[in-house]
Amino acid sequence: MSSVPGLQEDCEELLGAFQEADTVRFERFAEMWRERRFHTIFYGRIRALERNKLTKKTLELAQQYFLPPYAFQIRVGALYLLYGLYNTQLCQPKQKIRIALKDWPEIQRFRQDLIDSQHYDAVYIFRTLRLARAFHFTAMPKLLNYRTKKKIEEKEFKEEFKDPSNRVNSLITNDVLEELMNIHDHYQKMKCVISADKSQPDKALSLIKDEFVVNLKDIALEHQEWQQNRMKLFLNAKETGEISNKKKEETLLESEGSERASALAKIKYKSYSAVVEASKSRRHRQVKLESSESGLNYGKSPNTSRKNRRPARRRGEMQMAKETITQHIGMPVITEENSDE
Amino acid sequence: QESYATGKRPDNPTDLVDEGDLLLTLNIYYPVIFQKASAKFEGHKDHKPYQTVLVLGSQKLTELRDCISCVSDLQIGGEFSSQPDQAPEHISKDLYKSAFFYFEGVFYNDKRYPECRDLSRTIIEWSETHDRGYGNLRSVKMEDYTFNDLALKIGFPYLFCHQGNCEHIVIITDTRLIHHDDCLDRNLYPLLIKKHWLCTRKCFVCKKYTARWVTNEDSLAPADPCLFCDVCFRMLHYDVEGNKLGEFLAYPYVDPGIFN
Numbered sequence: 125m126s127s128v129p130g131l132q133e134d135c136e137e138l139l140g141a142f143q144e145a146d147t148v149r150f151e152r153f154a155e156m157w158r159e160r161r162f163h164t165i166f167y168g169r170i171r172a173l174e175r176n177k178l179t180k181k182t183l184e185l186a187q188q189y190f191l192p193p194y195a196f197q198i199r200v201g202a203l204y205l206l207y208g209l210y211n212t213q214l215c216q217p218k219q220k221i222r223i224a225l226k227d228w229p230e231i232q233r234f235r236q237d238l239i240d241s242q243h244y245d246a247v248y249i250f251r252t253l254r255l256a257r258a259f260h261f262t263a264m265p266k267l268l269n270y271r272t273k274k275k276i277e278e279k280e281f282k283e284e285f286k287d288p289s290n291r292v293n294s295l296i297t298n299d300v301l302e303e304l305m306n307i308h309d310h311y312q313k314m315k316c317v318i319s320a321d322k323s324q325p326d327k328a329l330s331l332i333k334d335e336f337v338v339n340l341k342d343i344a345l346e347h348q349e350w351q352q353n354r355m356k357l358f359l360n361a362k363e364t365g366e367i368s369n370k371k372k373e374e375t376l377l378e379s380e381g382s383e384r385a386s387a388l389a390k391i392k393y394k395s396y397s398a399v400v401e402a403s404k405s406r407r408h409r410q411v412k413l414e415s416s417e418s419g420l421n422y423g424k425s426p427n428t429s430r431k432n433r434r435p436a437r438r439r440g441e442m443q444m445a446k447e448t449i450t451q452h453i454g455m456p457v458i459t460e461e462n463s464d465e
Numbered sequence: 466q467e468s469y470a471t472g473k474r475p476d477n478p479t480d481l482v483d484e485g486d487l488l489l490t491l492n493i494y495y496p497v498i499f500q501k502a503s504a505k506f507e508g509h510k511d512h513k514p515y516q517t518v519l520v521l522g523s524q525k526l527t528e529l530r531d532c533i534s535c536v537s538d539l540q541i542g543g544e545f546s547s548q549p550d551q552a553p554e555h556i557s558k559d560l561y562k563s564a565f566f567y568f569e570g571v572f573y574n575d576k577r578y579p580e581c582r583d584l585s586r587t588i589i590e591w592s593e594t595h596d597r598g599y600g601n602l603r604s605v606k607m608e609d610y611t612f613n614d615l616a617l618k619i620g621f622p623y624l625f626c627h628q629g630n631c632e633h634i635v636i637i638t639d640t641r642l643i644h645h646d647d648c649l650d651r652n653l654y655p656l657l658i659k660k661h662w663l664c665t666r667k668c669f670v671c672k673k674y675t676a677r678w679v680t681n682e683d684s685l686a687p688a689d690p691c692l693f694c695d696v697c698f699r700m701l702h703y704d705v706e707g708n709k710l711g712e713f714l715a716y717p718y719v720d721p722g723i724f725n
Contacts, residue, residue, distance in 0.1 A: 217471055217472065217646050218646075220644065220646075222641075257644065257645045257646070260641050260642075260644060261641055261642040262639065262640065262641035262642075263619065263639075263640040263641065264619055264639070264640070267638065267639055
């Protein structure tokens with residue numbers, strides 16, 4: 125099936141605007157949809173056969189944004205987009221949305237995330253689609269075409285839509301940290317039990333750093349912050365690259381070039397983080413930065429780091445916020461603590 | 466295309482398709498090669514005609530076999546120049562009932578009638594004579610298997626062979642669960658949703674009627690082979706009493722466009 129010209133651009137434009145609005149509310153999406161009169165995307169094909177084909181291709185394109193590795197907001201936007209396209213299509217009977225079997229667990233998880241973070245309008249939209257029997261449960265996501273393609277088209281999707289892959293965070297998840305904390309406590313208690321002084325463990329038994337769980341969490345947080353900033357730098361560099369300030373442009377281009385290269389290298393890894401998922405859904409509500417002195421609050425603190433375009437605030441303890449745009453951000457250096465025990 | 470059957474429900478509730486049944490979309494290609502020289506089909510050389518069929522997972526392979534309509538089934542064998550009125554009614558489909566499907570290393574032979582032979586035996590014997598790298602090929606009965614019993618690859622070409630040497634490529638393009646809006650009458654499956662269209666060849670004389678006879682070595686005909694409709698054929702080759710005029714060989718001709 126040859127691609128429909130302009131279709132991908134239109135969808136990306138709408139999703140991009142939705143992402144910029146920094147919200148997941150359906151009202152905002154509906155406003156944008158109406159502004160653009162997006163339902164007219166189906167006009168222009170008169171014969172039933174062509175209408176069917178066009179609708180199928182449109183739904184297929186939109187459903188790709190619904191699945192990972194796209195960012196949370198883009199996925200919610202894609203859900204709304206699918207809802208809009210499904211209902212405004214002109215075909216009778218309606219063309220369905222094809223979802224492969226392998227993608228369903230992912231979608232169930234996504235729905236559970238939405239419920240947990242109380243985005244009930246998105247959940248309702250999804251439920252409406254299910255009740256309207258809008259889905260085809262298929263084995264393969266793409267319907268095969270019969271003609272051999274002369275050239276295999278590489279579909280390129282915008283990098284901004286993708287979640288920055290975060291392998292550190294997928295390893296050090298909330299659950300892992302909680303587990304570690306529990307084990308650590310248990311271990312401390314065991315040490316106390318077998319020591320002479322029941323209130324604290326013997327000096328001879330101190331073999332590990334006591335605060336290591338907290339440190340681990342801090343380090344993971346730092347990494348996340350750093351990655352955030354790099355992403356922002358990359359995006360800002362893209363935007364400000366168009367300013368006609370020559371001197372700035374030169375330095376910008378340098379950093380942009382290297383940023384781009386490393387950002388592209390990162391995008392090659394298609395993983396996404398569990399910690400980040402929890403936080404993204406909460407970022408549109410008021411969140412408090414839990415400082416890292418109380419080790420037990422690590423479940424909440426990763427929230428705050430996931431703000432896309434707002435200026436860096438409340439990050440006094442992090443050095444990175446002060447760096448200017450022309451400096452290349454390097455990996456944060458983790459200093460070795462002297463062991464006092 | 467499929468719109469006439471969408472949403473159909475059966476009269477008899479036992480004919481209702483089960484909820485978890487699978488729906489497979491198959492493309493059956495026809496062994497017709499369009500000549501590039503032919504003006505009508507320029508640029509279609511890569512494009513074989515095919516028909517698209519929907520089958521249920523719970524249906525037997527024999528049901529699909531019965532639904533494949535190929536013009537070679539309707540051929541009438543034999544030369545009938547001396548007795549044009551006695552062209553027998555036996556079409557090839559009745560005479561040569563054997564057929565097989567080839568899926569994933571197994572030949573599924575049609576063994577419902579006593580005349581059916583195992584056409585795949587030749588192939589199996591050939592592959593076993595030397596180590597040709599085909600692994601173990603087996604032969605089983607087509608009527609014992611449903612589509613649910615098979616492990617199939619989507620997009621991979623499989624084979625359907627009948628009449629001894631008429632081979633069709635079969636490709637599965639889609640597998641999905643049955644949906645509320647689909648046709649739920651089991652009797653209508655396998656459901657044909659797309660058919661190829663072939664030009665019918667017309668009589669060389671009147672250019673109006675579909676050809677029913679083809680002649681070879683015909684002294685009275687302008688070309689060899691030459692196609693005639695029934696009326697023109699008799700008018701040219703036989704006198705009023707029905708005697709054969711001139712020398713020729715005549716065969717009944719079945720036009721590929723008969724299924725349009």
